Amino acid sequence: MEAASALSNQSCTWNGPERGRRRTGGGLRIQRGFGVDTRCPSIINLQVSQAGTSSYRSESLRMKISCCCSRKEESEKFLTGVDEALILKKKSEDVIPYMNERCLFLVGMMGSGKTTVGKILSEVLGYSFFDSDKLVEKAVGMYSVAQIFKERSEAFFRDNESKALRDLSLMRRLVVATGGGAVIRPINWSYMKRGITVWLDVPLEALARRIAAVGTESRPLLHNEPGDPYTKALIRLSTLSEERGDAYANADARICLQHIASKQGHGDVSALTPTAIAIEALVKIESFLSKDTAVERLTYF
Template sequence: MKKKNRKRKKNMQQEDEEEGEREGKKRTLNNVSSFFLVILMKEKEKTKRGEEISIKKEGGREEKETRRKKKKRKRKKKRKHGERRRKRGTQKKRETTQEIEQKSKFPEIEQKSKGSEIAGMMGSGKTTVGKILSQVLCYSFFDSDTLIEEEVDGTSVADIFKHYGETFFRDKETEVLRKLSMTHRHVISTGGGAVVRPINWKYMHKGVSIWLDVPVEALAQRITAVGTNSRPLLHSEVGDAYTKTFMRLSSLFEERSQAYANANAKVSLENIAAKLGQKDVSDLTPTAIAIEALEQILGFLKSEDGYC
């Protein structure tokens, strides 16, 4: 009997010891978990403060880098990239100007012309070509649509059409052209529909008006590629993007073609492509178009005896 009691007591002691070991292991495990949890929280805090977050290898040695340093390095790289792009852009402009200088006699235009007004359908490249002409002639460049947007507190042309109507826009357009006609040494990119009002031609003929004549197919391709969101006169059509754009542009061109013919000079992209041996007018560079525009302006000035 006493042996059984001693055995039972011994078993109970072993169980207590085993239970104690299990509890000790649990406490140890909890302590370790808490320790790593604290470390993890500290690392998160470091990350928030922009402290050490990454390690990169350079030249065989490890270098710790902070978030702040990383951002600074990226900004510096982006700034250098921007500087290279600006240099390339400046060089390209310089080459464009030099190319035109070699192929045109623009000093005569500077002496005889008060300015130039560029007309044409939407998407014909009036702004791009106009900026090149202004650089070559050392004239000021104006975009009539941009000036109208500024007059209406920065409202886009599409929103002006939507909220105020086309008549309101055309009135603003006429007023802008009237003001610009009183200036000298300018190149003006007009809106595609500026030609529909006879009064606008009175102001546009103060200088040499140029019509950029681009095939409707090429216009439809250009506009479809960039979207019609900024083209209020193209929003009402439904169907395939290219087809609806082509149909609407064809209708607009039919309405305006006689008005465009009032320009003093016509720059036909089809003729330029034929002279250069190119099949697609979309392959023509803005420089080639600007050179033709300068030649057409010069031809007009020579035909107008005493023009000033």
């Protein structure tokens, strides 16, 4: 089966409002702790204000939540989640007009969060989500990448990965989680650069921790090392990372988790939620696209 027909079989995610209004600059200020009603089901009233536009805009959001926030800690955590969700929504509205329906290709090592963050981005942008590994599995009629590596070869997998990326690059309004090794073939960049490429740059120790938590069975390039899951993941990821050198750095936007963690005052990237990472991705995409637009204007005049 061609990747294109596998594509049409993959289910699409939520198709929400596509177009948001364009806003210039502007930090988002969220005043917390407005009218938290701790009865069950709880109602929260948040005052959301956006500064930086010519007219200072504010709106009240009334949110129904499905749990009781009886403990302060839980309620704090919940409010952080609400804050992040609102910032994510606002940021997506800023970015959508610049996107011009172009696809987003997420690149990064195995376990860097391309699927997790990609699904969040697709929902908030009103795009559909695809995983290129899954498309290859469907296209060649095998149930896992591990099976393809074992019964055919890595080269066979890579050829089909390139075909899948070529097909995906001809579409609009997709978020694509690419395979960790998609960056090694220059032809794949020529496909992915038809859209916007985003690199999730995650420290190797954090990747190894995440992978060890779920096991290495589904990741054929990591599975054959000796030792416990964390150590074998870390050793192999280190060599892969060296082999791949600067390949990931070809991406249009780099989301460095270590930078975000430091900016937010965390010692460790494990404190970062997928939503916080998705927000940073939108910020970086906006910055890339606004530069892109400026260059286009300069070229035109």
